[in-house]
Amino acid sequence: MNVTSVSFPYGESIHWFSPEKIQSLPDNQLKDWLLATGSLTQRLKTHCTHFEVKVLGEHLLTPLEDEFPSHNEPVWIREVLLCLDGTPWVFARTLIPQNILHTQSNHFTRLGTRPLGELLFSSPNITPGSIEVAKFETCGRLAALATSLNQQVNSSLWGRRRYFNLHCSQLIVSEIFLPAAVERINHL
Structure with missing residues (x-):
């Protein structure tokens, strides 16, 4: 893998859409994964023997234009790969505003290789919102990331944001499904 913290951040500016307002969603198993309301971490863990979080980088940074419209100050950005049995399946990017960064019961900056999903779906103070989806073109930064992971990008990547x-x-939290995941998901 050629992924290094030197390349952090990988995120790219993209328009997200409500699933009802996007012209076309994948018409395969991936659609179910994009729209699932439960913990993606838990779902991924049921499809592997070894689940691993590889941290690509995390730091206080200014979000991309239109990425976090209500914030014009730096936010904590964390980018990780969610790997199943050694294969990266999902690129995840989290943006946390400073006013909730160090809340007493949630130590977002000290997660290390622990999955954020476990914290988000186990805390009674955190409420999940609606899901938005996006299609990432094959010429973007995330496609380049997938290629650097030895995953051939033959079609657009799909992701969700919540x-x-x-x-x-x-x-x-944004989660983009990498080609290896899409291939496996569509054969489940």
Whole structure:
């Protein structure tokens, strides 16, 4: 794998859409994964023997244009790969505003290789919001990331974004399915 922290951040500016407003969603198993309301971490763990979080980078940074419209100050950005039995399946990018960064019961900056999903779906103070979806073109930064992971990008990548409410504020989690995941998901 050629993935290094030197390349962080990998995120790219993209328009997200409500699933009802996007012209076409994948018409295969991936659609179910994109729209599933439960924990993606839990679902991924049921499809492997060894689940691993590889941290690509995390730091206080200014979000991309239109990525977090209500914030014009730096936010904690964390980018990881969710790997199943050694194969990266999902690229995840989280944005956490500073006002909730160090809440007493949620230590977002000290997750290390622990999955964020476990924290988000186990805390009674965090409420998941609606899901938005996006299609990533084969010439973008995330396609280049997939290629650097030795995953051939033959078609657009799909991802989902979700807001999580905590203490009258929101954090954002984006999850993009890499080609290896799409291939396996469509054969489940």
